[in-house]
Amino acid sequence: MTTGHIVSGSRHAHEAWSPTRGREIIADHLPLEGATLPILHALQETFGYVPQDAIPLIADAMNLSRAEVHGTFTFYHDFRHEPAGKHVVKICVAEACQAAGGHVTSAKVGEALDCAYGETRADGQVTLEPIYCLGLCACAPAAMVNGRLIGRLDDEAIDEIAAEVRS
């Protein structure tokens, strides 16, 4: 028996965008105070990104202007405007990881995945993103691969990431 605090980093399949499903999700969160961020998170969780068509639906439901919702949506780094690649690799580029050789490591990851930071590779296999701190600063450099955390990123770990991305 295992008790205590456990989180698995597994990914689930995303649904295709449907306005009906979108409206349902929005309605579920409407009773919350300041519901905009929870709604955007829930839409992204379900569809893998926040479809442009969802913005007017949120605005209508919350009695806000489209501009206000668009403004919130575009302010935050997390919200995706289009679906990510099959695999999502985030490499920490903040100071603690830099101090632990992160400049070299992050460049190696980019080469190993043949992908530029902030982009999705043309074949759609991987999205590579810089991230500013995962709170793993005492076991730097750190990464998050498909929601799974990796500390003390070394060449072996980079090879494993590259292999995972090929799958």
Next chain:
Amino acid sequence: MTARIYVPGDAAAVALGADKVAKAFADAFAARGLDVQIVRNGSRGMFWLEPLVEVVTPFGRRVGYGPVKPRDVDALIDGGLLEGRNGPLYLDNVEKIPFFAKQERFTFKRVGLTDPVSLDDYLAHGGYKGLERAIAIGPSETVEQVFESGLRGRGGAGFPTGIKWRTVAACAPGKKYIVCNADEGDSGTFADRMIMEGDPFQLIEGMTIAGVAVGADKGYVYCRSEYPHAVAAMNKAVAAARKAGYLGSRIAGSEYDFDMEIRVGAGAYVCGEETSLLESLEGRRGLVRAKPPLPAHKGLFGKPTVINNVISLASVPFIMAEGAKAYADVGFGRSRGTMPIQLAGNIKYGGLYEIAFGVTLGELVEELGGGTFTGRPVRAVQVGGPLGAYFPRELFDTPFDYEAFAKKDGLIGHGGIVVFDDSVDMAKQARFAMEFCSVESCGKCTPCRIGSTRGVEVMDKIIAGVEREKNLAILEDLSHTMKLGSLCALGGFTPYPVMSALTHFPEDFGRGSMPLAAE
């Protein structure tokens, strides 16, 4: 009695393979037909030993083994791990390890010790004693206890928590909020994360006490999205507390109502600034608000709001249970109590070290941290996150204290120390500080929005050796403008890393004795 082992579920332990170790143990116990309970606890904060597995022996002793890899599991069990036998990876009582033994664990006393999401375990280890006392002595006396403890905001600003609480308590009765700032974005910091993952009930208790004290019945934790483990632990703990009557109406059988929710940020560093955080909670762009009005008067949804950092709120149960004096008795100058210091970056023994204020930077980095893991000499440390100053070894006698750091043109911030060895290029670090500010600026005020962009351009010229002295003068002038003209600490404090790098390491900017390293 079922045997019990602890395998941390803390995100950093997981990043070092704790999930795989836990699975290997579960499989090995099943294969051997052994009935062993595996508890996923918080981390003891000694990350060079993670995954650190602890066992409660049949004689009730608790001993550790680490760092454990999945392939070690069979040999450990066969070698008598469940009896706590000495062998490879054996650490004995982990609380006797000098790094741990020298600490004063007030706020982190349960982290790593208990099952974080078990309310019974929390109660068995002194949990909810603080709330009990707050209810017994009443709101105004509770506010005074927090004031007398000398507790100052652990988020970085160091503002007295008791004064914030007094201000909100003095507002006319009506809707009020408690907001916990868990947007721990500073690189080199992870204390909030460890509390939320390792002892979430303590934060819930702290917020509940705050609610009772100031007359608020609703609380929000705004946690950054980069901490999914913390969000999950907090949600589990909130549900358990609500089920047991510690949240909701008439909490713990008292006359007070208090409930809370966990909200998740969306990757904006500036939302760690309190007014930007409030805007974000309300569902808008995280634009910083001009102060006044203070959040204590007009905060979340325009209502009086206590907004405190995770560690500030998590320190309150100790203060209430043990008394303000017990907390205020330790410390240094006007910095009372303890600070969870986080040793990070290129450091041999990295982790969380909770100690009374006053320990020197040198003791922390050289003695406790053991210097760099690369084995090269320490050249610089950045204290207080991306907005904190870079200190050279010459300043290692600085005591860890809000005022002492301010006197040396630095700040302790949220208590993170990032160590760099002698391969660091300080001009590049100064450029990064400007770049980070330009990426994360909310855009509301010009010194931050435009200043940081110009700062990157000027640093590029300096690094390239273009009219160096002229551009250094522009950099100094620009930093001065950002420092005095920005609306919040993002633009206002970015000059700290930039100017400290230039002041203490002029040779990296082409000034002084050493030439700029050619690349």
